Amino acid sequence: MESHSVHHLPLSVAREKKPKRKRARSPVNESPSIFAAFSPSPFVTRLGVKKPKVFIRVVFLKIGEIDTLKEQFRAEIFVQARWREPRLDNCHNVEEVQWEELWNPQLQLENAMDEPQSSVWHDLVLSNNREAFVLEKRRVKADFAENLELQNFPFDMQHLSILITSQLSESSLELLEDGEELSSVNLLSFVDEQEWNVRDIVEAIPETRCREFSSVQHKFPMITVRTYAIRRAGFFVWNVLAIMVLICSLSLCTFSVDRKLPQNRLQLSFTLVLTGIAFKFVVGQSLPKISYLTVLDKYILGSMVLMHVVSVWHAIITRFKNHPDLADTLDDWAFIVLVFIFSSYNVGYTLIMIVKTYMKRKFIDVLETAYKAKVQRLLKEGKDTQRRGRVMKKHRHHQNSNNLHPHHNHRNPHYTARVHALQP
Numbered sequence: 001m002e003s004h005s006v007h008h009l010p011l012s013v014a015r016e017k018k019p020k021r022k023r024a025r026s027p028v029n030e031s032p033s034i035f036a037a038f039s040p041s042p043f044v045t046r047l048g049v050k051k052p053k054v055f056i057r058v059v060f061l062k063i064g065e066i067d068t069l070k071e072q073f074r075a076e077i078f079v080q081a082r083w084r085e086p087r088l089d090n091c092h093n094v095e096e097v098q099w100e101e102l103w104n105p106q107l108q109l110e111n112a113m114d115e116p117q118s119s120v121w122h123d124l125v126l127s128n129n130r131e132a133f134v135l136e137k138r139r140v141k142a143d144f145a146e147n148l149e150l151q152n153f154p155f156d157m158q159h160l161s162i163l164i165t166s167q168l169s170e171s172s173l174e175l176l177e178d179g180e181e182l183s184s185v186n187l188l189s190f191v192d193e194q195e196w197n198v199r200d201i202v203e204a205i206p207e208t209r210c211r212e213f214s215s216v217q218h219k220f221p222m223i224t225v226r227t228y229a230i231r232r233a234g235f236f237v238w239n240v241l242a243i244m245v246l247i248c249s250l251s252l253c254t255f256s257v258d259r260k261l262p263q264n265r266l267q268l269s270f271t272l273v274l275t276g277i278a279f280k281f282v283v284g285q286s287l288p289k290i291s292y293l294t295v296l297d298k299y300i301l302g303s304m305v306l307m308h309v310v311s312v313w314h315a316i317i318t319r320f321k322n323h324p325d326l327a328d329t330l331d332d333w334a335f336i337v338l339v340f341i342f343s344s345y346n347v348g349y350t351l352i353m354i355v356k357t358y359m360k361r362k363f364i365d366v367l368e369t370a371y372k373a374k375v376q377r378l379l380k381e382g383k384d385t386q387r388r389g390r391v392m393k394k395h396r397h398h399q400n401s402n403n404l405h406p407h408h409n410h411r412n413p414h415y416t417a418r419v420h421a422l423q424p
Helices: 003-008 011-014 042-045 236-256 262-284 295-320 324-381
Strands: 053-067 072-084 107-109 116-126 132-145 159-165 174-177 196-197 203-211 219-233 390-392 419-421
Touching: 053 159, 072 107, 072 159, 107 132, 132 159, 159 174, 174 203, 174 219, 196 295, 219 262, 219 324, 236 295, 236 324, 262 295, 295 324
Parallel strands: 053 174
Antiparallel strands: 053 072, 072 132, 107 159, 116 132, 116 390, 159 219, 196 219, 203 219, 390 419
16 A cells, blocks of 8 residues: 555554655555545545545437426436546556546436446546546436426426435545547437427536435535426417316306296306316326426416306396396496406417417427537537547446445456547
8 A cells, every 4th residue: 555545544553654655556456445435535635635626428329208296207318527637547458457446436326217238348548648538338227306396387387306425525526528528328328209399408506415314514515417398388278277267267157047047047157167077187186296386376266266256246236136227237247357357368378378378389499499509519620529649448347236225236257448649
């Protein structure tokens, strides 16, 4: 064990084991350190860098069903983490690299549900000046939890997010978006095309988060990689909103019944109100139990209030039976006012939804244009399709398991290695 590794030992262990001076050895033949997985890499101290930077890239290979009721979505993704490893600079024999002994960011998928299916391997990349970069690649298939924002349901736009975090604290590393290889989404393999429209946008947002079991002074790095999905509202417009308009308009037809037969008017009005209530419960089954109203809930409740007002009026008009002329006049004016309210309510609701939808799509178009411009700029620079210099791969370190914890990456004796050069 080299002397620089002692600085990362706990105090009790450091007192018991004094550093021993040994002859320097090649990076690939260094003896393993049991603390390598729990402390920053020794090269960080030698270079004087505060903490290593890990660059993250996520590719949405396949997006499955987006479950609004369970607030989750099914996806198959590719995650690539890239970080600097000076201990492998000028490495000539990649077959001798002991991946388990090198520093690892200990990444995990925060919002993956149950036990995801994963496959993990490593590559080594050398730049033009022989600087080594380790690539940790994993392919994951799982259900991912997503906190859906349903205020504008069914005209809503949702984020499909992958939360990548580390078991190391914020002081040990920094998670950033990979600026050389952009994250992307495969739109051709999207399954739920009939209900959702996934846009060609991927954002990466670095942040920090405190965990429930840790002290408030200890924060952990996290990066959120997300794409956008817009719900296709046609099903709900024709099967919910249009039906509710018809039910509400039928309540105005009760004025055609003779005013002297209030029992018939009330019977029809109560039937329509109960129909609206039953319809509301059916619609509620397609949504999670949320504590706020969606725009669809607001419209249905507004229509039911209007039907309730019609029923109450039919009960009030019976109090003027001794004044038939006044009762007829009031009944006519009530019908006109309620028709005006019904028409204004529906026209106003339609205009508001059109404006909101237009503004939302305009916002998405701006993001998509900026993302495509970024992709074109990287393609022009030649950084998105190839990395200059010699690339040593594929010294693959496969793992097919249901656990994403990096400590389960056992060495495979059947590794193979290939060395080839990319075009400059």
